[in-house]
Amino acid sequence: MPIRHTARERRFRVLVLRVALLAVLLAIWQIASLGAPAFVLPGPARVYSAWSSLVATDSFWTDFGITFWRVFMGFVIATVVGVPLGLVLGASEKLGEFFEPVLSVINTVSSSIWAIFALIWFGLSDWTTIFVVFMTAMPLILTNVWQGTRTVNADFVELAQTFRMSRAQVLTKIYLPTILPPFFSAARLAFGFGARVSLVAETLGASSGIGYRLRQAADLVQTDQVFAWTLTLVALMIALEALVLKPLEQRLFAWKKRPGAQ
Template sequence: MTLATRALAIRSASLLLLLLLWQGVVIIWQPDLLPGPRQVAARFWSEWHSGVLPENLATTLLRVTMSFGLAVIAGLTLGTLMGRFHRVDEWFDAPLTLSLNMPALVVIILSFLWVGLNEAAVVVAVVLNKTPTMAVIFREGVRAIDKGLLEVATVHRLSPWRRFWSVWLPQLYPYFLAATRSGLALVWKIVLVVELLGASSGMGFKLGEFFQFFEIDAILAYALSFVVVIVVLEAMLIRPWEARVMRWRAP
């Protein structure tokens, strides 16, 4: 058995054990507030077929993608300026620390108050929440840029585009990966809270609705389906991307 299949087997077995434990608890104690796996699966199935789950899932995923993309662009810009220019760093460091420590909830509430209860407010809230973390990551990345390699580009008089694309940016790939990893996991959690508080669609909104009506099987069905989507995204997009841009590190 290779290492990869062994790891996969252990992963599957541990998930299966968890599932059995859950079913066991339900059979033995028959708790009112914990539906069994079969009930959750049935609810998932009906929500999926009615089209409600896919629709809200798509809405939320779109919000996650948009706000994540904007946060990366804003964070990269700010982080680059701060990493590159000492003066900018001096002026923005204190506000950055401040915003890093601002509770996400406060930013969300203020976004809704200032922008209104609309789609834009959802994106603004998430971007404001995530940009400072991204900026910190990219600032470190830009500080770690190897000037010696840039000099190679200067001596050989590479075009600005080539210098940026082939010499500067690849040095930031590890930081992009870190930002994506930590960002994706956090962004969707923030999006759910934003939706719960002030949107009329999306996973967070539906979860809030189910909470009002005590529909625990639906809450679990929605939550699990979303987790599965994120895990699949990680496996299908991020890991292959990482393998591609980091293949030079392989011995």
């Protein structure tokens, strides 16, 4: 079939472009590293050897697991709190109007400030990082779910009423499917932000995890180690996006009209 053929061709083209981009970046990096001492900008080969010895250690995977566990916990608590709150604020116009400023305030406070508060309140513990991830992710999820409830089509609710559906049925059959797309994009954003701020939190208030190792490496001027950690993180986030989030989104929202189709 001709259509399938062009789709495969396009995918191949994208792959070639990505590989070329990677090669160009590596070349620039290599050239730049030649003119700088290794503690300022280590070359790709040096970073690779630092990375391979890093991966071989047990603590690498332990730190990895710890950081992701903290991000995940913060994210889960943010979802458990944010989704019902968003639904409640969406359902009651008065509550929504009353609490709107609180959200703006939370959104303007930087993650580093939350990290400092967390350090004061929780000290050097897992909860410091979890709290910072929570404070970053929760308002995002809450706001999107709240906005999502406003897009619920009154016509669909009326339709459900003509079929004499119960309130619970209207909630699960009309409200939830409407809120799912904004919730999903918020969750994606919140997870990404959460992963990033967790590092800030860990550099300040943890004695384990990727953020802590990054600071340790920086303190000891092991710049190649800093690079190795950073590249690992970048690779992991890209893999998560391509292998988990994107396929999941395509599956969940197959019903959406794509701009390219038809």
